[in-house]
Amino acid sequence: MAKILDNNTINKAINETKSLFSEVSIKELIAMQDVQAAIRQHVSIPGRVLIKEVRNSYLNKETGITTQKVKAVSGTSLLDMVSSELTLVNTELDPVKSINKLYRLVDYTFALDANMVNRQFMGYSAKGLRLMVTKLEEITETEEK
Numbered sequence: 001m002a003k004i005l006d007n008n009t010i011n012k013a014i015n016e017t018k019s020l021f022s023e024v025s026i027k028e029l030i031a032m033q034d035v036q037a038a039i040r041q042h043v044s045i046p047g048r049v050l051i052k053e054v055r056n057s058y059l060n061k062e063t064g065i066t067t068q069k070v071k072a073v074s075g076t077s078l079l080d081m082v083s084s085e086l087t088l089v090n091t092e093l094d095p096v097k098s099i100n101k102l103y104r105l106v107d108y109t110f111a112l113d114a115n116m117v118n119r120q121f122m123g124y125s126a127k128g129l130r131l132m133v134t135k136l137e138e139i140t141e142t143e144e145k
């Protein structure tokens with residue numbers, strides 16, 4: 001036999017799964033899958049990027065996550081070219097071989113963009129998100145044409 005719940009019990013259960021607005025962590029909120037899906041509906045990313053600079057990868061020993069900073073450009077000409085900064089997560093590019101090659105961004109998430117000064121966290125940027133790329137593929141010459 002099904003148990004009938006009153007509104008107070010239902011509201012209490014809902015509120016226990018949600019954070020109070022004044023205590024919510026924006027960083028954790030942005031990381032939620034349903035929030036990521038909503039962001040993808042409203043934010044565009046380049047379909048393909050030309051790699052211009054790749055830093056050496058960094059392994060965070062506490063989390064076991066490898067990250068690598070990449071600078072890239074996208075667009076079809078100098079008039080519509082856009083410069084982008086990407087962070088590769090648990091995937092790496094060769095800092096020499098990947099330069100001036102086209103890549104397709106296959107899987108990614110968004111994160112808040114931290115303002116850092118002398119390796120000190122100074123809060124999050126008021127505008128823009130960080131593109132965290134978890135999978136990308138090189139575009140071959142035959143695909144380009």
